[in-house]
Amino acid sequence: MSTDDIDELARRLFEAAREERPAAELVALVRAGGEPARGNGSPESGARLLPPRRRASGPWLRWLAAAALLGSGVLLALLGGQAPEASLSISAETPPAARPSSAPPPSQATGAEPAPLLESFESSAAPRAVPRAPERRQRSPLAPTPPNVGASAPRVAAPVSLPLSAQLELLKRARSLLRSGDAASALETLDRYASERGTDLEDEAQLLRVEALSALGRRSEATELAGRFVAQHPDSPLSERAQRFLSDPGIPAAAGAPPTVKPRRAP
Amino acid sequence: MDSASGRPDPDLSGNSDASSTHGDPSQPADTRRFADLVQTEVAFVWRLLRRVGLSRWDADDAAQQVFLVAARRLSELVPGKERSFLYGTAVRIASNLRRGARRRREESEEQPSLVAAGEEQPDELLERRRARAFLDELLERLPDELRRVLVLAEIEQLALARIAELEGIPAGTAASRLRRAREAFRGLLEAERHRNPFQRSEP
Numbered sequence: 001m002s003t004d005d006i007d008e009l010a011r012r013l014f015e016a017a018r019e020e021r022p023a024a025e026l027v028a029l030v031r032a033g034g035e036p037a038r039g040n041g042s043p044e045s046g047a048r049l050l051p052p053r054r055r056a057s058g059p060w061l062r063w064l065a066a067a068a069l070l071g072s073g074v075l076l077a078l079l080g081g082q083a084p085e086a087s088l089s090i091s092a093e094t095p096p097a098a099r100p101s102s103a104p105p106p107s108q109a110t111g112a113e114p115a116p117l118l119e120s121f122e123s124s125a126a127p128r129a130v131p132r133a134p135e136r137r138q139r140s141p142l143a144p145t146p147p148n149v150g151a152s153a154p155r156v157a158a159p160v161s162l163p164l165s166a167q168l169e170l171l172k173r174a175r176s177l178l179r180s181g182d183a184a185s186a187l188e189t190l191d192r193y194a195s196e197r198g199t200d201l202e203d204e205a206q207l208l209r210v211e212a213l214s215a216l217g218r219r220s221e222a223t224e225l226a227g228r229f230v231a232q233h234p235d236s237p238l239s240e241r242a243q244r245f246l247s248d249p250g251i252p253a254a255a256g257a258p259p260t261v262k263p264r265r266a267p
Numbered sequence: 268m269d270s271a272s273g274r275p276d277p278d279l280s281g282n283s284d285a286s287s288t289h290g291d292p293s294q295p296a297d298t299r300r301f302a303d304l305v306q307t308e309v310a311f312v313w314r315l316l317r318r319v320g321l322s323r324w325d326a327d328d329a330a331q332q333v334f335l336v337a338a339r340r341l342s343e344l345v346p347g348k349e350r351s352f353l354y355g356t357a358v359r360i361a362s363n364l365r366r367g368a369r370r371r372r373e374e375s376e377e378q379p380s381l382v383a384a385g386e387e388q389p390d391e392l393l394e395r396r397r398a399r400a401f402l403d404e405l406l407e408r409l410p411d412e413l414r415r416v417l418v419l420a421e422i423e424q425l426a427l428a429r430i431a432e433l434e435g436i437p438a439g440t441a442a443s444r445l446r447r448a449r450e451a452f453r454g455l456l457e458a459e460r461h462r463n464p465f466q467r468s469e470p
Contacts, residue, residue: 006456012465013405014421016398022313026327176324 025168162196171201174208183215203229203238210245301341304349305334311350311423312357317399318418319361320407329364333357354433358415397464405455413448420445 162170170193177186190209193199206229213222226242233239312333316326333356337344344352406414412434419430431441 006453006460009463009465010421010452010456013398013402016395017314017318017402017418017422018424019395020314020317020399021310022327022330023323026309026313026330172327176327179324 025172162199164200167193167196167199167201170196171204171208174205174212178208178211178215181215183212187212187216203233207238207241210242214245297341301338304337304341304353308350308353309334312353314422315354315357315418316361318403318406318422319358319411319415320365320403321361325364329357329360332360336360351433351435355435362411394465401459401462401464405452405459408455409448409451413444413451416441416444417448417452420448 170189174186174189174193177183177189187209190205190212193205194202199205206225210222210226210229213219213225223246226245229242230239230246309330313326313330316329316333317323321329333353336356337349337353340352406418409417416430416434419425419433420427425433427441427445428438430445431438434441436444
């Protein structure tokens with residue numbers, strides 16, 4: 001291999017790396033930021049993002065919480081006339097950009113400690129950069145809860161849709177679990193997704209479920225679900241993938257551990 | 268984002284020019300600033316995380332952490348210095364992740380996914396994945412400081428002055444590192460010449 005060949009190979013390798021992009025999901029979720037909960041705008045909206053276990057640990061949710069915090073701080077500034085630094089300066093760390101260029105970067109940031117989790121998302125303060133998927137169910141995102149519903153279930157049962165960002169998080173989580181071979185947990189995550197009200201990504205979730213079932217060795221269920229998907233969504237661009245699965249049920253399953261978690265059925 | 272004002276606009280009341288751009292007084296300047304930051308830098312941050320040794324999935328998580336830190340400290344970021352902050356944060360987070368857990372094999376790169384499958388031709392996709400895996404394997408053999416400058420120069424195509432700024436080193440040091448990195452990389456390529464990942468697809 002000549003020097004020119006080496007240079008050409010290097011160029012192509014770097015080019016391949018340059019072309020790599022983060023998944024649209026990641027970009028969308030990061031852009032979505034503290035997307036307001038699409039419920040009645042009550043404090044319960046944000047609190048219902050995900051179960052507490054996930055809210056306390058997942059980096060996605062930590063990020064969302066920080067974004068929510070950002071919006072909340074802004075709201076405080078609006079209401080109380082505070083300067084943004086006062087409301088947004090969470091830590092007392094040295095300002096990162098203030099360090100001299102020759103000094104090593106601050107090490108504190110590496111910790112990325114979870115920001116204090118807000119119990120609600122402030123709908124007016126957060127960006128909505130991600131176009132929402134078409135509404136499939138009748139809902140009134142910011143409208144007050146109908147009186148009869150509110151009267152019968154004053155606090156707990158206020159119907160709230162899951163924010164798109166949280167939906168993406170759940171599906172990403174399921175996919176990551178599939179990748180790591182934990183199809184059982186992936187299925188559990190998909191069950192959790194299915195149990196949420198007002199979801200927009202059911203098609204994607206169904207295809208992931210096909211994969212999860214297949215990975216768990218439940219091929220007949222996977223095939224049945226894929227077949228139903230194709231029948232119900234003949235025009236969906238995702239149908240092609242379900243069809244591909246049907247035509248080749250031996251599609252590689254994510255090297256799965258034996259199922260350890262019984263999936264719970266959606267209510 | 269690159270305004271020279273030194274500190275971010277403290278006016279969150281929607282009365283500043285920037286805040287009133289869209290006629291929405293409830294859209295605060297910091298929120299928009301953060302959205303801009305994400306939009307312009309997330310791909311850079313993610314690619315960097317990938318090339319310093321994280322899997323796609325770890326890079327996803329690490330990118331979230333980077334922007335989480337950025338969100339928390341947004342008010343402290345000097346306009347125009349955001350990328351430096353993100354870069355330093357990303358390098359540290361990646362370093363921690365790599366220390367804590369060895370790089371996972373990317374089973375996803377081997378196994379097609381129903382949902383994740385894109386519109387790319389499988390051959391091209393495979394070729395590029397193979398190329399990136401090969402590149403990462405070579406990069407892993409470089410010392411971290413050489414690896415980073417090589418990534419910034421050859422993949423991100425940044426100028427030497429910008430590389431020096433991000434790394435927090437003098438320009439002369441950056442130039443020296445880049446020269447050494449290129450030499451070392453070329454040596455690695457020569458040693459692995461039989462493994463050209465593009466060879467199969469050549470006519």
